[in-house]
Amino acid sequence: MNRDILRTLSLKGDHNIRVAILDGPVDIAHPCFQGYDLTVLPTLAPTAARSDGFMSAHGTHVASIIFGQPETSVPGIAPQCRGLIVPIFSDDRRRITQLDLARGIERAVNAGAHIINISGGELTDFGEADGWLENAVSLCRQNNVLLVAAAGNNGCDCLHVPAALPAVLAVGAMDERGHPLDFSNWGSTYEQQGILAPGEDILGAKPGGGTERLSGTSFATPIVSGVAALLLSEQVRRGETPDPQKVRQLLLQSALPCDDDAPEQARRCLAGRLNVSGAFTLLKGGNMSEELATASFPSVEASCGCNGGLVAAEPTTNSGSMPALSVSSFAGASPATMEAAGPLEPQPLPFPAQPLTQMPAQPLTQMPAPTQTLSMTTNQVTPSQAPSELANSQFAYVLGTLGYDFGTEARRDTFKQLMPPFDFAGNMVPANPYDARQMVDYLGNNISEARSLIWTVNIELTPVYAIDPTGPFASETYHALQELLSGQIQAEDNEEYVERVSIPGVLTNRSVKLFSGQVVPVVEPQSTRGLYGWKVNGLVNAALEAVRAEGGDAGEARIRQTLDGFLNRIYYDLRNLGTTSQDRALNFAVTNAFQAAQTFSQSVAAGMELDSVTVEKSPFCRLDSDCWDIKLKFFDPENNRRAKKIYRFTIDVSDLVPVTMGEVRSWSSSY
Structure with a gap:
């Protein structure tokens, strides 16, 4: 990310803007978070980070890109925005179902998130998703929550969910020259709702202390989420109501096209490259072409450049019947090797400034309201929660x-021993605790066993x-x-x-x-x-x-x-x-x-x-x-x-x- 632009704009974010990270555990004790209060929401996944954990490394790296504090080893993009950590992956469970992801999204929405960052997804045939995930994404749209998701690292014309679902902002990865990285996915859906952001050798925090540089669409995604948080913060500063869906539109409309000397990469460019200054110009009601003509700095550049990468996840077996999200499909995994960055300082590598002719001015148009089966209207005056002993539940x-x-084989065998033989067509057969008819009869005479x-x-x-x-x-x-x-x-x-x-x-x-x-x-x-x-x-x-x-x-x-x-x-x-x-x-x-x-x-x-x-x-x-x-x-x-x-x-x-x-x-x- 071009931090010179952010410094010029004097932006660090507003504490009233909440960004949720749905990822692995985060090492909140890392020095880059010193003095910052990250809120960890309880989920089905463990919340404690491990210094040797793959998903702890992934989650900590992603969180630091946004929330790393100024004057630390990893200065984040929006260090003053409020961070909500929602662990969905664990170090010993790199695959989750779409149901697990839907639970995490609902948890973040209920916690008041304005932006939800998901640096992961599941490869699909046509961008289809399970009903659980579709409902969760619809909940974001109904509550005007921006969901930013990685496009995936399969290097093909293929779609990940949730990135390919309606109203989601998909993020692909590009190198320091503004070219799409080989592993970054593309597709017709992404051309309408996806942008490229720096995703190569991105500096981030490492669990237990230290830093490392990793590559992947996983690490391009929090860059976009951080910029979106700054745009929402600017709306607050201007006395406006934060509007995440408007910010999504601004980011897509201000995106820069890829270089003309690489026409074969046009489709891989998605809707364009992240353009920070252009998005802020549109937010303020200015003309984006005029902004580019007077700017003394390029619109986008990498936050760091050095050798590094992220090791691909080891394949794991999903024994469940539901679709699974994995770290190998999890968008942070580019085919490279994880290694520490060492004492090197981040070296910005600017992209060449785009000629003015490549940036025609586009009027800001309102997005049509999505058709919803379950709709929620907003009232100016709303009642508060009814008081009761369960008010905070x-x-x-x-x-x-x-x-x-x-739960366990031992508990199952206990029931098998305690349950009497079953009369089946005049023949007494051994008890089968999986037979609901036998279990109903047994509990009818021994209701205390229902607790077991x-x-x-x-x-x-x-x-x-x-x-x-x-x-x-x-x-x-x-x-x-x-x-x-x-x-x-x-x-x-x-x-x-x-x-x-x-x-x-x-x-x-x-x-x-x-x-x-x-x-x-x-x-x-x-x-x-x-x-x-x-x-x-x-x-x-x-x-x-x-x-x-x-x-x-x-x-x-x-x-x-x-x-x-x-x-x-x-x-x-x-x-x-x-x-x-x-x-x-x-x-x-x-x-x-x-x-x-x-x-x-x-x-x-x-x-x-x-x-x-x-x-x-x-x-x-x-x-x-x-x-x-x-x-x-x-x-x-x-x-x-x-x-x-x-x-x-x-x-x-x-x-x-x-x-x-x-x-x-x-x-x-x-x-």
Whole structure:
């Protein structure tokens, strides 16, 4: 990074701007962070850095590029901005799932981050991502959080996620001459939302003390994040509200083209090269061409230049069924060797100044607002959190299926010895603790043994939380879990068949390791309030009664189809972790049986089917509450000219268990 430009602009950042680093552990005791207070957020990964740890080296290096303090061995780009460290990788676990990454993104958004730096990603065929990650990126867009992610180091026309997802700013790596480095990825998506930044021999901190120079798109990414933080800080200084998405647009629009003498590298240049002075000129409302004509320094140059690099990660095996992010695909890994930089001082290597003809002035245009299924409107006046003994807790309202785990072979074998033989078609067979039917019977007679299991909430067979009932009502909660598990094993035509469950609780800072080796966070239900089993058969009967009461006529098959469609829409299309306010409101809407039956009965009786489900921040709410409007839109599949039917109800999620406010309102709409 051209630090002369930053010194000329006298920029160090504003403490009100928060930048989150999703990476490996960071050595916060390194001298370059002396006098600076980095906030480490608890996650599923260890927070303590190791001097010999690969991911500790990676995370510490990335963090120091942004937050290294002035007059230290690693002066950072935005040393006065507030740093949030969110460890997602550990030194003994270089691969994570997209679910783990989504958890980290949500953690950073909930902590108030303006910018999230992700120096990693997963190589994909077409830039596709799992629903978890797509939802997390959408959450950033809804909350106006800028997500900056590395383009990857595969050296091909290929895409990484999250870098290739909409509204993300992708970052590739270039050398001191402004040419794309051989290992830096490119692609058509990156040409619209990616820029190049210095990524060769970048100076950074080393765990345990000292410095080293490493190469990779991993280390180009925090340079862009740091510059974005300075642009947000400048907005604050000018009395403006920080606007991360506007900053993203400024960085893309001000990007410099690559040299004309290398036309074959045009596509590898992405949208262009990072142009610090041009971005600040656009921010201040100036003309970028005039800025270049009067500037006495180049727009971009490397922060250091010497031999060095980063060793590629050793391949590891991902035994899980979910996509994995790895350090080898993790964008910091260029095919080079990690070595200490020694006593060499950083030597800036400036790029040649671009001729004025290469920089046509471009008017600053507003980006179109993205279409969102789950939208959140901003109100000038918003209520505060409702006071309670759980006021400082993070709530979760999770929708999924119930499961159990043993954690270890010893615990599994203990159950196998204690459980009695099972009568199968008149034959007594040895107990099988993995058979949910046998486990339900055993727990029914020995409910105290439920405490020895690791209860889980699963989404599509993937455990996402462990359930640990606590407090004076823990025994009743275990009884409820046993009954819900009993409902899940019933035949689908049984009145007591439970298809899904909802679990409200407090999201703790604890985690538990399952038998498979997967680590999941722990949710603590406080009581049986809100524990609910979705019994579709019972809902169908309730809806039929409501239709008959109104003199309507709708068959059982149609009502069942519509109810299943609603549940599947939430469970598969809009699946979520149930921690944000809008997700908790959405999940609660599914489990409000009476409300759903009443709404569906009216629409199904009129021959309509579910079209869409949206969640919006409610403009009207009680004092000290957090209210969200759920809108269900129905359409006539046989007559597209018929007006849509919209039902709206408001849910308050300020307490552990959400509650519906008022009555269901409905109206017709042409769109």
